[in-house]
Amino acid sequence: MTLDQALGRYWTEVSQHRASANDDFARMARLNELIGKSRLLSEITDNQVALFVAKRRGQKARYKDTLVAPGTVNRDTELLRRVFRRAKRVWKVEMGEEIDWSLHLLEEPDERVRELTAEEQEKLFKHLREDMRPMVEFAIMAGMRLANVIRLTWKQIDLQAGVITMKMKSSKPGGRIHTLPITPAMRVLLANQVGHHPIYVFTYVCEKSRQSRQKGERYPYSKDGWRKKWKDALNAADIEDFRFHDTRHTAATRTLRASGNLKVVQKMLGHTDIHTTARYAHAMHDDILAAMTAAQSRNSPEQKPQASKRKRQKA
Incomplete structure (x- = not known):
């Protein structure tokens, strides 16, 4: 053979x-x-x-x-x-x-976790095309993979039940089914996309007529056709070392920081193994460090004499 x-x-x-x-x-x-x-x-x-x-x-x-x-x-x-x-x-x-x-297997570095800061997000959205902003904002909120975002269809969305259903990569034939809750902010964003396209949720406005596409009409994103506009926006916003997949990292880190629950983030991302999710544990460590530092600062012996001195001066 x-x-x-x-x-x-x-x-x-x-x-x-x-x-x-x-x-x-x-x-x-x-x-x-x-x-x-x-x-x-x-x-x-x-x-x-x-x-x-x-x-x-x-x-x-x-x-x-x-x-x-x-x-x-x-x-x-x-x-x-x-x-x-x-x-x-x-x-x-x-x-x-x-x-x-x-x-023959090469050594792979640990996958880095790159989070988009609030300041970077504001600058990025200023330079993104208006029709691309909803797709990127949704990715940051939902933490879905690129393929699931750009090919998201209305059939996958049940606004009444508040659930998005998608297929995840898996060794199982046909992939693994994963469901994601729809938050109020995601609901508003999705509602604003209604009417743009009968099948796909996120679309772009054609800037130039060519072949079967007409200027001003909306079309679904291809696998790679959006990448130049994305790269141009990152360059204009002076944002370095940020990939579209990092929107998923951003959603995971922000959710973990808000909840402090690694299991919640695992379910959100659709990971089958929590060890895969553990890369985001730094968010909890940062919060724990900040809380410990604040507590120790308030109760430091060095602070007490200063407080007593201020009271004597006031008296």
């Missing part, structure tokens, strides 16, 4: 039914390109996988002037590992030498 045949069968049986189907499709194209679609699975060894990793990590990341992140390379390698495992266990394909996959 060739690599291309294995990837095609894996797509038919597994990947196309996953929530991450589009990502898997792109990864399969890269595997075919960098390893060779006609190469037999039995010919792919540790050496071939190592060469793939070296080539992949030397490529440029999309929309950035940097190399792809280690985690991105690892996702490609892990897909290849899943295909190999299925070929061996399910399809009973004759394989070559056993591959030690642990040798």
Whole structure:
């Protein structure tokens, strides 16, 4: 069985039914390109996988002037590992030498948590296109992933029940269902989008007529078509090191700071493992530090003589 045949069968049986189907499709194209679609699975060894990793990590990341992140390379390698495992266990394909996959996984840094400050948010909204502001504001309030925000449909929203239903990435076929409550502020924002489009919630106003699109009409956002306007707004607002995904971090950190309940944030973000949510614990630590500092300052022995001195002077 060739690599291309294995990837095609894996797509038919597994990947196309996953929530991450589009990502898997792109990864399969890269595997075919960098390893060779006609190469037999039995010919792919540790050496071939190592060469793939070296080539992949030397490529440029999309929309950035940097190399792809280690985690991105690892996702490609892990897909290849899943295909190999299925070929061996399910399809009973004759394989070559056993591959030690642990040798090819790159070390990934802990995911940083970048929170948008109130001052940065105010500046960003001043420079964002008016039709993009609701989408970004909603993302900051709801903490939803980019794909869930830009492709949010009215069918997913039940204003009467006050709930948004969406699919999350999961190993389960078709993804995992996640529900999110609608707050009063989110309800107002959503209500203001009614009538713009019959299917999608967040849309943009076309600035120039082209092909089937007419100037002044509203259309749903494509996967990447909004990115230039987003980048332009960040540059104009002089905001550095902030990605759209950081709106999710911002929502999580603010919710944790307000509630002090990590379990609540886990449910809001749809994490299955609370250890994933624990990266936001710094928000609680900051509040605890501030409270402890204030308490110790008020009850410090150094403060008491000063208070007594003021009383004597007043007397």
